[in-house]
Amino acid sequence: xxxxxxxxxxxxxxxxxxxxxxxxxxxxxxxxxxxxxxxxxxxxxxxxxxxxxxxxxxxxxxxxxxxxxxxxxxxxxxxxxxxxxxxxxxxxxxxxxxxxxxxxxxxxxxxxxxxxxxxxxxxxxxxxxxxxxxxxxxxxxxxxxxxxxxxxxxxxxxxxxxxxxxxxxxxxxxxxxxxxxxxxxxxxxxxxxxxxxxxxxxxxxxxxxxxxxxxxxxxxxxxxxxxxxxxxxxxxxxxxxxxxxxxxxxxxxxxxxxxxxxx
Amino acid sequence: xxxxxxxxxxxxxxxxxxxxxxxxxxxxxxxxxxxxxxxxxxxxxxxxxxxxxxxxxxxxxxxxxxxxxxxxxxxxxxxxxxxxxxxxxxxxxxxxxxxxxxxxxxxxxxxxxxxxxxxxxxxxxxxxxxxxxxxxxxxxxxxxxxxxxxxxxxxxxxxxxxxxxxxxxxxxxxxxxxxxxxxxxxxxxxxxxxxxxxxxxxxxxxxxxxxxxxxxxxxxxxxxxxxxxxxxxxxxxxxxxxxxxxxxxxxxxxxxxxx
Numbered sequence: 001x002x003x004x005x006x007x008x009x010x011x012x013x014x015x016x017x018x019x020x021x022x023x024x025x026x027x028x029x030x031x032x033x034x035x036x037x038x039x040x041x042x043x044x045x046x047x048x049x050x051x052x053x054x055x056x057x058x059x060x061x062x063x064x065x066x067x068x069x070x071x072x073x074x075x076x077x078x079x080x081x082x083x084x085x086x087x088x089x090x091x092x093x094x095x096x097x098x099x100x101x102x103x104x105x106x107x108x109x110x111x112x113x114x115x116x117x118x119x120x121x122x123x124x125x126x127x128x129x130x131x132x133x134x135x136x137x138x139x140x141x142x143x144x145x146x147x148x149x150x151x152x153x154x155x156x157x158x159x160x161x162x163x164x165x166x167x168x169x170x171x172x173x174x175x176x177x178x179x180x181x182x183x184x185x186x187x188x189x190x191x192x193x194x195x196x197x198x199x200x201x202x203x204x205x206x207x208x209x210x211x212x213x214x215x216x217x218x219x220x221x222x223x224x225x226x227x228x229x230x231x232x233x234x235x236x237x238x239x240x241x242x243x244x245x246x247x248x249x250x251x252x253x254x255x256x257x258x259x260x261x262x263x
Numbered sequence: 264x265x266x267x268x269x270x271x272x273x274x275x276x277x278x279x280x281x282x283x284x285x286x287x288x289x290x291x292x293x294x295x296x297x298x299x300x301x302x303x304x305x306x307x308x309x310x311x312x313x314x315x316x317x318x319x320x321x322x323x324x325x326x327x328x329x330x331x332x333x334x335x336x337x338x339x340x341x342x343x344x345x346x347x348x349x350x351x352x353x354x355x356x357x358x359x360x361x362x363x364x365x366x367x368x369x370x371x372x373x374x375x376x377x378x379x380x381x382x383x384x385x386x387x388x389x390x391x392x393x394x395x396x397x398x399x400x401x402x403x404x405x406x407x408x409x410x411x412x413x414x415x416x417x418x419x420x421x422x423x424x425x426x427x428x429x430x431x432x433x434x435x436x437x438x439x440x441x442x443x444x445x446x447x448x449x450x451x452x453x454x455x456x457x458x459x460x461x462x463x464x465x466x467x468x469x470x471x472x473x474x475x476x477x478x479x480x481x482x483x484x485x486x487x488x489x490x491x492x493x494x495x496x497x498x499x500x501x502x503x504x505x506x507x508x509x510x511x512x513x514x515x516x517x518x519x520x521x522x
Binding site for chain 1: 280400463489492495496
């Protein structure tokens with residue numbers, strides 16, 4: 001079994017005429033890699049009608065609707081409910097509704113800093129419904145970057161420490177920024193797991209993640225580069241991780257942090 | 264055809280502690296993923312004021328593997344008597360030389376680089392240009408070496424009709440900007456490593472093999488900074504024949520080197 005905890009799909013509202021091709025490419029590559037389950041989100045209209053990282057409530061609705069449709073059409077897809085915390089009442093109702101419809105997690109991108117108290121009701125609800133929050137992270141963010149209100153591991157840790165009953169996934173260790181900073185932070189925050197997705201494929205990133213956190217805190221994922229994800233999986237298979245540890249990374253940890261029966 | 268990695272290194276990296284820096288580790292990885300030969304640079308010379316000592320050290324570091332590892336020394340065309348380093352590389356049988364204009368504080372297509380381009384072209388020696396050593400988002404705050412601009416590759420290619428460039432760690436926009444900004448005859452003198460080009464679902468590599476041409480690409484892993492498995496996974500995710508795979512793994516390099 002291989003669970004991709006960080007996948008994305010597109011829709012006809014995503015502003016790209018090749019959206020079907022991209023979705024098909026994910027399924028085809030997934031089949032070749034051996035992915036059993038794609039745990040996915042759709043980031044609003046992907047910038048077509050509102051910004052990727054600041055989706056409007058309308059675009060959140062449409063994206064989550066589209067993902068529910070994909071989940072119904074493809075048994076191998078599970079869903080994260082996307083929300084924009086700046087519209088907190090909408091976000092709360094959306095989470096409750098989508099979990100009832102079968103989604104198994106919450107996707108927080110970069111609409112509001114992770115340590116902002118505005119996120120507390122969402123984190124509390126995630127804990128109550130026993131669904132993890134996948135949080136977009138810019139590793140060791142030293143400044144604001146255009147187009148997003150990105151958070152780094154320390155800011156996510158502050159949220160996680162206020163909600164020890166809630167499980168968080170720190171997104172894409174290979175997704176940009178100083179990954180070593182995130183490893184140092186997360187070591188002391190046991191309710192944060194790290195997904196290994198992203199285009200970054202540093203040798204020492206993988207080896208240090210195993211050394212610092214251990215296999216029990218790592219999740220496999222692809223985000224938007226499935227080739228690098230497969231490469232990292234292959235490297236882990238020969239880097240000294242035991243078969244049991246590899247199983248944790250491939251699917252075991254995901255089974256533990258997502259709701260029972262999700263896979 | 265020999266499977267050849269044109270972008271491997273040994274040695275410490277100035278900005279972070281690498282877990283593996285030796286030729287022995289490099290050879291083990293090459294054996295594991297099926298790479299027969301690697302063109303190897305020495306990472307510390309990236310920041311050395313004078314690369315000569317580092318070049319000598321590179322030869323020592325890989326001396327145990329003469330049939331597998333080929334030294335690619337650095338030439339710094341802003342230094343006095345840099346021609347001696349180029350001559351030393353030629354006499355040592357180097358398959359190419361490396362130059363890091365961003366880290367040598369040189370205009371990447373300025374007068375020093377153009378003179379180096381002319382000299383290497385006259386010697387028939389390719390130049391390895393590295394678009395980026397690390398993703399710009401993760402660099403050390405004091406690592407101010409900028410990514411190589413695509414315009415510099417175009418300008419250098421145009422500066423000498425015999426110059427041949429191996430450009431490593433470029434992504435799709437970079438490759439396209441250079442390739443379609445050159446004449447077909449000029450583009451023939453540029454070979455790209457494909458390790459930084461995205462696979463599915465965006466499938467940039469598959470697209471570029473069609474639009475730019477499969478003959479323009481070759482293998483360059485970036486070890487020991489980066490794992491070699493990703494480059495191999497990219498190939499496994501392409502729908503290409505074994506013969507085409509062979510071209511990407513070394514056949515194109517051999518044809519291009521012999522041309």
